[in-house]
Amino acid sequence: MEFQNLLIADNGRIRYITINRESKLNALNKATLAELHTAFSDAFANPEVGGIIITGAGPKAFVAGADISEFADLDVEGGTNLSRTGHTEVFDLIANGSKPVIAAINGFALGGGLELAMACHIRIASDNAKMGLPEVTLGLMPGYGGTQRLTQLVGKGKAMEMILTADMITAPDALQYGLVTHVTPAAELLAKAEEILNKILTRAPQALAAAIRCINAAYTDGVNGYETEIEEFGKCFGTEDFKEGVAAFLEKRKADFKGK
CATH class of the missing domain: 3.90.226.10 (2-enoyl-CoA Hydratase; Chain A, domain 1)
Known part of the structure; x- marks a missing residue:
């Protein structure tokens, strides 16, 4: 456009x-x-x-x-x-x-x-x-x-x-x-x-998005920001980026995040 x-x-x-x-x-x-x-x-x-x-x-x-x-x-x-x-x-x-x-x-x-x-x-x-x-x-x-x-x-x-x-x-x-x-x-x-x-942008894209949602939740009426954090934290464990991040840490190399 x-x-x-x-x-x-x-x-x-x-x-x-x-x-x-x-x-x-x-x-x-x-x-x-x-x-x-x-x-x-x-x-x-x-x-x-x-x-x-x-x-x-x-x-x-x-x-x-x-x-x-x-x-x-x-x-x-x-x-x-x-x-x-x-x-x-x-x-x-x-x-x-x-x-x-x-x-x-x-x-x-x-x-x-x-x-x-x-x-x-x-x-x-x-x-x-x-x-x-x-x-x-x-x-x-x-x-x-x-x-x-x-x-x-x-x-x-x-x-x-x-x-x-x-x-x-x-x-x-x-x-x-x-x-x-x-x-x-x-x-x-x-x-x-x-x-x-x-x-x-060197960080994990899905983790970035989750963090933005959690920070915003702190200022959203009717939303429990702590509960939002718990849920978003748990969801991170189901991502490929989490597996890559942990593997990179243990292997002492730079992570290659794919946003998945």
């Missing part, structure tokens, strides 16, 4: 998804969200893809927010449907994906852009990045998971402050708060993302 708002490229087992609306600071309009749903669905289903790096085109922005022009004519029902569709089709799809997703934040990540980054499993940022949830300045509030995921990542107090003041934070602050795990010079951002993801 040809995308109008995304660039898709593969580097080995890494799938790059780049939001390509640089003149709009890569803002998320409905068309881009629909393409993200397709792109991530394809990447998760493709056996040749081991993990995904998502970033924004150009040096200024990862994603500077949603396309506010599309909000102007919405009523309560329309706003509710907009949020629910975004959650289901994009943000939850990424968060619950079976393959690791790294957000490489290259500049502004505001509103829906920060929410997109927070849906990813790991976030790293360039040293010039700025992050925030400014929705209350528009008479809105975060609607793509921001109130929930920011609280999980930085704690209730800091999430309250960031959302209620609408202030942006710097990349070093985001690192201190636990919102990102690494800060790099802009020129080194994608190399650092690849370094992390390539290390992850």
Whole structure:
């Protein structure tokens, strides 16, 4: 499929998804969200893809927010449907994906852009990045998971402050708060993302997927994360990758995982 708002490229087992609306600071309009749903669905289903790096085109922005022009004519029902569709089709799809997703934040990540980054499993940022949830300045509030995921990542107090003041934070602050795990010079951002993801891709794919499910279970209402861990741990013993991992350990060699 040809995308109008995304660039898709593969580097080995890494799938790059780049939001390509640089003149709009890569803002998320409905068309881009629909393409993200397709792109991530394809990447998760493709056996040749081991993990995904998502970033924004150009040096200024990862994603500077949603396309506010599309909000102007919405009523309560329309706003509710907009949020629910975004959650289901994009943000939850990424968060619950079976393959690791790294957000490489290259500049502004505001509103829906920060929410997109927070849906990813790991976030790293360039040293010039700025992050925030400014929705209350528009008479809105975060609607793509921001109130929930920011609280999980930085704690209730800091999430309250960031959302209620609408202030942006710097990349070093985001690192201190636990919102990102690494800060790099802009020129080194994608190399650092690849370094992390390539290390992850040496591990057993089914074990990675199981670990993602278990970590997410810790934040899912009505789910006992400990029971999820017990079940997923047991399932690992039925995989070929487990047998290979143990054999490689005992034979003092590097494991050759097949994702089976």
